[in-house]
Amino acid sequence: MSAPAREPLGRFDVVAVATSAGGVQALSALLGALPADFPVPVLIVQHLDPRHDTTLADILDRRSALRVKLADAGEHAEPGTAYIAPPDRHLLIGADGVLSLSDRPRTQFVRPAADLLFESVADAYGARAVVCVLTGSGRDGAAGVVAAKTRGGTVIVEDPETAAFAGMPHAAVRSEHVDHVLALADIPTALHDLLVATRP
Template sequence: MKRRTPPLAGRYDAIVIGASAGGVAALRMLLDALPSTLPVPVLVVQHLPRDRPSQLAELFAHGCPLPVAEAEDKSRLAPGVVWIAPPDYHLLVEDRATLALSLDEPVMFSRPAIDPLFESAAAVFGERLLALLLTGASSDGSEGIAAVRAAGGTAWIQCPDEAASSTMPASALAHAGADEVLTLDQIRERLRGFHP
């Protein structure tokens, strides 16, 4: 059942984003659109090779108006900072102020994986969480979207028809539904309006 998405300002305390195949280009589009006054943290999982360093934080920092950093264990959550999951660790929300890294088993062959981030964030932020699931070639994210919606949070899923890889958004829609199914341009416009 589709729920009406309320205005962004004052509605959310955190944003989580998950992506896989085709996700780097999609994430650049979205992160570049974030307002410099964004009043919440943004946590990002992009599926990565587990055996080599990631340059995603540096890549995304070039166009994003916010600070972008690779998450470390016990990183402190702060408004207006974009945290990127590092290779070979799951990124988790420990509490409203702290991130954690986990070496738990891969999910759908991925570590970092989207489900652990979304599930842990839903447990902490509940209805004050906004989750975005983008392009990808696995079903990672489906359980996470279900957890977000069950906790009262809001889930936006990229329209499978325009995704570079439709499997992940289509799987999540079939498994858990969404509050909104949006194109990347529509998500960008929504995020641009996210001010204090």
């Protein structure tokens, strides 16, 4: 049974993050700078080898004050927790805040795909969503950025000039649907200003 939808607590209710090559270091830096009482859930797509289990959640959990875990189908996304898409499963969220996992075909040659996560966040939360594209090769995330921005969301992209791998950030910037292009070290501050400083 789905959890009841919650009344919005602030201007934003969810953050979705996408990364690929170079992502472990980028996620360590980003999550490591967020406080344990971060007011919204963080949903993460990191492109992973589908043939193997991953210890990424355990690694990041040790490096962050947030709780970090692999997402489970049917669980309700909670503030102060980061949920990572499992290998070879798309991560989606509904308007009730309940997570789902999908075996739908690959998008941009990958599963999990940032595009599908961002699109589901845009559909569920509209202007109350923040999406972030970090280091990575390829174009995954660019279409999702357009979906998020078109529905009123806020888009942050790691500066391609300083990203370890510029493909995903470049593709997102070229979409022309980006609000902020920032060095990785500046993204936690931007999230704080958007999500913490604006809450009642």
